[in-house]
Amino acid sequence: MTNSMNDIRNSRGVVVWGENICTSHPVAMQHVLTAKERGAKVLVIDPRFSKTAAFADAHVSVRQGTDVALVYGVINVILANGWEDKAMLRDRTYGFEVLQEELKKYDLDTVSDITGVSKADIEMIARMMAENRPSTVIWAMGGTQHSNGTSVTRSFCVLQLVLGNMGKPGGGTNVFRGHDNVQGATDLGVLSDTLPGYYGLAEGAWKHWANVWGVELDYLKSRFKDDKMMGKAGFTVARWYEGILMDKAELGQDENLHAAVFWGHSSNCNSQMDRVKKALEKVELIVDIDPFVSNTAVLPDRTDNVYLLPASTVYEQYGSVTNSNRDIQWRDQVVPPVFEARTDLDIVFDFADRLGFGAEFAKNRNGPWNRDKAVESIAAEWALGTRSIGMIGQTAERLIRQREWAHVFDRDTKRAMSGPVKGEYWGLPWPCWSDKHPGSPILYRNDVAVMDGGGGFRVRWGTEAPDGSTLLAGKGTAPPGGSEKDGYTLAAGYAIDLTGKPIDEALAKGLSPIGNGRARINAWNLKDDPVPKHREPIHSPRPDLIPAWATYDDVKDHFRVPTLFKSLQKPDWAAKYPVILNTGRQVEFEGGGSAERNCWWLVELQPEMYAEIHPALAADKGIKHGDWMWVESPEDLDGNPSKVKVKARVTKRVPANMIYLPFHWGGSFEGKSLAAKFPEGHVPYGIGESANVVTNYGYDRITQMQETKGGLCRVMKA
């Protein structure tokens, strides 16, 4: 998120595009409702008439996976009317001409045909956003879980740049992260292609962290086969299981995987669950670290080498967590771990010791951690190392002090009005450049000083683009109070100098350590789509559009596995599987649901897995509300269709050509209960079929995020 949840209160327009706030982030909905009460227009763009759509001034139903086309239709209307922010485009962006070239393909008739949105509605969206500035654009998995998801989310950013909504209170591009502390997890590098702080995996990144950790670079190198593997992105959470199933020759590494360790991850969140099941049957060792017995433990048909390690819940451990908008908060332990549960850190230490690197693991350049105060040691370590994003000034002392003074923070600006925290922003959102810096709740904001949370676009790609254009921002765009008035480059070495000198010097001159650059509309390093492009989903319900809007070429070594695009985009899927398959959340549950389906009160509200089906489709298939029905999906990689048996929930929430499945369920597989496979006394109160058994093959070209928001299926009465 560039802006904060609270900042939605300052919006004049709230555009919710591929996110169901009422269901996925209910607590955040208060800010949307407050904005609405203050006169903001609320627009919901979603194939379904979601619970959030019920609160909108207008709801637009867009066909799944066609968001880039719709954004471009809207931008074309904006440009035709001269509603664009010309100064923003001229002074703070790069590559607008390349975009204009691409936009020519998206006249309103074409966009309307692709998206299923009427020309009047496309114009309405453009007018509503132009007349109600600043508008925020909010999305979640509806924007990302597509084979061109990176293009979709980038197109939202482009739209906000065109409208001049970036770097302003009430504006911004705001993707709501889906889990507690998931932003903190990515900030600290729980990804296969980067070290903490988004440093990447190049040798310089390893050197920096070796320096922070107080270990020799050679020692780190000795843990890998060779330098090439050390710098190579690993498997992703979307397709790790292919590392078990596929032939070694097909993989981007020499060996198959021998063990699968799950740590607070639910395997029923993976699409292609029939392949996950096979992988879990083939792999030699499974370890599941979780407070509850998850679907992972019961899915595979095997009786040995599955180890369940009881982890403690958030209430049994303490430390910092980072929310969706980069606020860091300090949490206390409520109770010590119950029964035989152990804290995550305790388990990590035990693993590190037994695997023989405990001493190197639990230390940094300042010496060994105090293991009884390991949380504090780690907080000090990231404050030292994650300089790239300015996660520096959020010390435990400041975070704990903020909590004690929570009542003095203003709800609209998030800034403390009095007390010892006066001037600080709640949660010290990064970049927070020093222990005197207040944090930056609104990124790229150039109308306030750097020491008030201001800054420009980061000069991440050098000062000059390959075509010779400058990547430094234009005249008069620097945040006020600095020695520079125009664009300027970043402070050399700011991300790796552990003395903090480059950062301190920049701040002393009123400059942002990351410089004042331009947002790239043309990202030349993204070879296929340097500017976003519409591409039909792998399983497109409109085969007639595939020739003109085809997906990508297949990729051989994509996070160490081959990922198919064109070779699976078969025009004949749609005839056999004519119904669009959509998945998402239920408000009562979260993620794989192993915690929530073990909660008596929540299961009473949602006792059974179901499919939302429109009355017209239900009538066609002879299905009544509450009937059992089958949802079947294409045969994809292994030649066998997959199916789930679920209850019919007949509702007008879904369009007539769509089935919607909540994805939190587990404990049943293709019509058979797995209840008997749970350890005695551990069967969840709620078990049901996993939606991801039938979600289709398809992955984002850049990130490999699974395409669970645009597949095909067919339905029949069970």
Place this chain on the structure above:
Amino acid sequence: MASTKSGARMMFYIDTKRCIECGGCEVACKNENEVPWGVSRIRVVTVGEGEQGETNVPIPCMHCSKAPCVAVCPVDALFTRGDGIVHVNKDTCIGCGYCLYACPFGAPQFQKAAPFGARGVMDKCTYCAGGPEEPHSQRELSLYGSNRVADGKLPMCASVCATKALVAGDAAEVRDIMSKRLAQRGSSESPWGWSTAYPGA
């Protein structure tokens, strides 16, 4: 209407423009009061699902000022406290079910309802104010649930409401909150006073 010394008159106000049907109130109530499966002291009803105008309404006991349940109870098990909270005395209740038919909101709950079987005594939302027993006694807890009001706290459902759609408290304060919201919305509605806890009631 009898009044407490402070003159407080506790009420719920349901802002149907804000309820998102997250179910937080239902779960918080169950957890706070250990309400058994099948009994709903509060439930969220959605009207017109999937269509323009879809509206969610959380429905607890409205603690009506002229409570019809109190009027029809043949054994005077139901009564209105000085602060406006309507309670049932489970020792007196005979489980006849008159209150269920009299209540416009479906607030009275019967745990053991079965054809021709015993209905059991009535259970309903207590406004998290326990019941006619010694506050915080084991007997109060097991018969009626928690007593937050005795500690100066609001009912659990309203306390956890993410969008503050369910507003609880003294009538004067609730009216102030709602007046501000309605004025901001430019709404022609006016907040209901405590004499009509719910439109049409």
